[in-house]
Amino acid sequence: MTSNEHGLTRRRFAAGMVAALSAGGLARKVRAEVPQPAIDTHAHVFHRGLKLAPGRRYAPDYDAPLALYLQQLDQNGITNGVLVQPSFLGTDNSYLVECLKATNGRLRGIAVVDPAVAADELRALDRAGVAGIRLNLVGQTLPDLTSAEWTALLAQIRALDWQVEIQRNATDLATLAPTLLDQGVKVVLDHFALPDPKLGIDDPGFQAVLKLGATRNVWVKISAPYRNGPNGEAFAKQAYPLLRNAYGVDRLLWGSDWPHTQFESVQSYAKNRKFLDELVTDADERARVLASPRALFRF
Template sequence: MVGGSVLARRGAAQDGPETLQAVDTHAHVFRRDWPLADTRRYAPGYDATPEDYLAVLDAHGIAQAVLVQPSFYGDDNRGLLDALARAPQRLRGIAVVRPDGPPETLKAFAAQGIVGIRLNLIGVADPDFAAPSWQRLLRSVADLGWQVEVQAEARRWPSLLPPLLDSGVRVVADHFGKPDPALGIDDPGFRHLLSAGRTGRVWAKLSGSYRNGPGETGERIARAALPLLKDGLGLERLVWGSDWPHTQFEGVASYDRVRAQLDGWLPDPAERRIVLQETPRALFGLPAGRVPT
């Protein structure tokens, strides 16, 4: 079991000005006593509480963060909202909602720090974005200035991106856009994602490289993808996320390691400052400057 003291353990993280201003744009919190969704692929056997995560941020000098609703809670966002209420100046959230939910819910969520919705499409079919319920939801998301964060295999981007972009929303691709491990950066779907950079409304998260292939495969793909993402989307459309607490990959990932990876991917401190500070604050509506802990 992963205990809170282990989750918050400090290692070799940097403590320079760039880290003290940094934003972690992808993390999850959960408790085993929170109600699980009826349909789910996985549920962890340990707690990763809001208090644990805030301790991790403090231990690594990370100023602010974005919490993403775990798929195993479905559209029950109560745990996420409770976490945001604990540090409203420091945290923002990405919720999961039903397309037929009332628009008033989104407005209430916005007042509580939610800045977007998540579509975790691993193992499920593409949504019918042409359906009236989806059209209404996407219009509301666009009106709020929110984003739609998508986790899906790269081969699906050619079918997912056009209707999302046509709706006027901003799209954020999880985990480098998830190219096929066997194809890497030659995955046609990943190339489609790059081509959508010309719209100025597509972002990518530099996170969870271990989710894109076993062993060193994910790291190799990440290093090869970085220059293409910089060229196709631009640094102003890239953000970093720890993917804490690295569910199902706890044995191969740690906060120190994933933070250090970014230094290898982007050795230029000026580029890291854009990815760690400027871009995420603009995208997620976070206040500038270091937030007291």
């Protein structure tokens, strides 16, 4: 090989190395610019054409369609959301599934099912993007979660690696959650665990809920402070550091509670997102809270 050929080879090698390094740097830059997930873990979608469940406590007189919810996400810098089946729609999860399929993985769902639901239906919900079931027990008779029917359902929930989300006052959650944990399922508690508004963080039920953090299999939604009485925001600011210390940032889940049913006139998506900034003042910690639901909801 002549000296000229050697020189050409060296120049080609050097050019190749520069290209490779540039490509690697570009790849690193692209990876660095991928936005960290910001996940809203609690919202509802519905419209007035849907069949309502018998025995419902409430039904809205307006529409909260998927397109409007996605608009809220986009306007508030939220990358992903979780649709929770509204109680007034009962166990007909068809609109929920329709919305999940329409968004190509941007959203996950929490369904409401009958304890005797068929395994095939649960698997179909799983394929659609459902990640758990909801027990809205406000105003309801408490179910016997140790009965044969419930233990069979919870075994299927465990096999699917789903969660069980509960809305109930803190005193009852303190006994319901351990029953679920004994059956090996992940538990999510709604709306700061709903202590007695008159007692707030001093509610013995709330204090018992704090102890559940040690299980590392319970999560708490820091959502809808207004559902904790007229002083809900002040309570939330007292509760957050206690919950953070008991559960860790990775077990706290922010939710908008959009469209804020029964509080529509005084709440908005932007207001609730802004309150998160007041609640979690450290930007890095807030980013961790917004990203923490990723694994639980399988994004």
